[in-house]
Amino acid sequence: MDAKPLFFALAGLMLLMVADSGAGKSGVMLAMAEVVTACRDAVAFNLDPVGTGVGDLGEAITLEACMDDEKIVATLQFLLDLCSARARQRARYGWGNKWRVSEQHPAIVVFVDEWAQLSALAKKLLIKLLLVGRKEAIWVIGGSQFGTKEWLGEAIGPKLSSKVLGSCRRVDVTELLGGGALTEGYRPDLLRAATHTEINDAGQIYAQGLPGVPDRPVRYKVREVTSAYAARLSAERAMAGLPDLMFTLTAAGLDEAWHELLDVLADEAPAGGRGRPTALPGIVGLLREAFTFEQDPAYLTYDQLHPYLRKDDADRWGRWDDKDDKGRLRELGKALRRELDAAQVELSSERIRELDGAPRGIYLSALDAAIEGLR
Ligand SMILES: Nc1ncnc2c1ncn2[C@@H]1O[C@H](COP(=O)(O)OP(=O)(O)OP(=O)(O)O)[C@@H](O)[C@H]1O
Ligand SMILES: [Mg+2]
Structure with missing residues (x-):
């Protein structure tokens, strides 16, 4: 820590945060989702295979697919379709090599917590999205307890633009930041995750690739967004109205696909009760x-x-x-x-x-x- 504030732009980032259970992943992701949901030209999607991700922001979140592989897969597939549609639109509109983000055409920031727990298919789709989403203003902020390829599905971690590490294993540090990172002074392996009774080093991070922030082995501390504060923001932002995606989705020819996705997401019945595949043995x-x-x-x-x-x-x-x-x-x-x-x-x-x-x-x-x- 050098007492300088940590500021960086989220636009265009594909970010992976790796940290042990209790190290503050969800807390740090919530801090970033707080910023996204304050924007008029960006919306937040919340994906988490085993928990509620950034769900504390409640109604300020535009789309939620949690604890249901089928919903997560459907959402990722929809986002990949949107990437293809936006790439075609860019060419048609002569917009050059990146999507022009505006209130009519918002960016979509997809928060994916507990990446390592995604199904193999969901990981595959997510990795594809990480490769094609940046130019189309569909950006991913991922959280995982592990940064190595056997947990992420592929050796995608080091390729991402930004890496944030809380308390984690040495092997995560070297895989994500390179073989010499430990001797350079990146030592998240020495941080301690919170327990039920002690906060320890929760919310403390090292980072590389944050726009406008030099890559230095500095320890930062992210200010906690508490659940109570998030709940207040959620109500305020819902009252103010979330950005409307209909214009951009209609222009992309995906309004019908969007409604189909919303139907899948709204369905409370367990898989199988609605004519969809039953769980496989x-x-x-x-x-x-x-x-x-x-x-x-x-x-x-x-x-x-x-x-x-x-x-x-x-x-x-x-x-x-x-x-x-x-x-x-x-x-x-x-x-x-x-x-x-x-x-x-x-x-x-x-x-x-x-x-x-x-x-x-x-x-x-x-x-x-x-x-x-x-x-
Ligand atoms: N920025 C922060 N500053 C201080 N404490 C924090 C911060 N973020 C989270 N915490 C605290 O640390 C604990 C663990 O945080 P969090 O649930 O975000 O961890 P996690 O890495 O997501 O763990 P898990 O993988 O088990 O979900 C919580 O008690 C939380 O209140
Ligand atoms: Mg968590």
């Missing part, structure tokens, strides 16, 4: 996620599937790691068979004829057919 969901992660190849061998299963439950799926490959894959095959039978899923492994030695694995077409059979 755990094992099928896991296998499908592995294919999604690998960008839907025609097949995956047992050996390729194994890391995904192990990542989900190391005790259960890592039991044969001391065996040689043949023994390990044989045991894996048997265990998978038992799981599929227990879940009453009609899916068999097959020999992958396209590969040398025809190892056993699963064809995507067979997996998708089995999933269809469950619906």
Whole structure:
């Protein structure tokens, strides 16, 4: 801390905040959402797979998709469609290489808390959005307990324009800020997250890539936006009226898609009660996620599937790691068979004829057919 205030512009930022539970991620994101919801030419979307994200701002938030993968995926898909539409509009209007933000055409700032807990599909869509959203004024502020690629879905962290780190692991520091960051003096690994009884270093951060702020290993402290203060702002901002998205969405040809999205978001019924897919048995969901992660190849061998299963439950799926490959894959095959039978899923492994030695694995077409059979 050098007693200088920390000011930076949020416009155009793709920001990732990594910090342990209790380090103040949601608090810092709330401080940024407070700024966004004060703008007339920007709106805030709130996504969180396991919590309520920046939901303390209540009615000042334009769209909320929390604790429901289907709603989160639908929102991300909508935003990707909006990116494509805006790119076409920019070309048509001769607007050059970035969206002209105005009250009629607001920026959308998407707050995504607990990124690491998103489904594989949601991560994929989010990463795509991070690559295409900046120019279209669809900006993402993400929060995650981990900054490494196995948690984010890809090695996207270091590529983002801005990184903010609260109390976290050393490996998060070096992955996000580079191998020499610790010796340069970036030491969020020494900060301590809050407990129930102590605030400790919650809300303290190191940062790189904040516009107008030199990259220096300085410790900053973000002023807390309390829930009570956020609730007051929420009421005030709702009274003043939120920016209206209808003009820009109609111009983008997405007014109907927007209403469909709002229907999905408004639906309280659990998935399945409204003609949408029922939840897949755990094992099928896991296998499908592995294919999604690998960008839907025609097949995956047992050996390729194994890391995904192990990542989900190391005790259960890592039991044969001391065996040689043949023994390990044989045991894996048997265990998978038992799981599929227990879940009453009609899916068999097959020999992958396209590969040398025809190892056993699963064809995507067979997996998708089995999933269809469950619906
Ligand atoms: N800027 C801040 N200054 C001081 N205390 C803060 C600040 N932001 C949050 N806190 C306090 O620290 C605690 C944890 O904050 P917060 O819930 O934001 O952490 P988190 O990183 O989001 O944790 P989790 O991953 O478990 O959601 C809370 O008690 C909160 O009041
Ligand atoms: Mg949180």
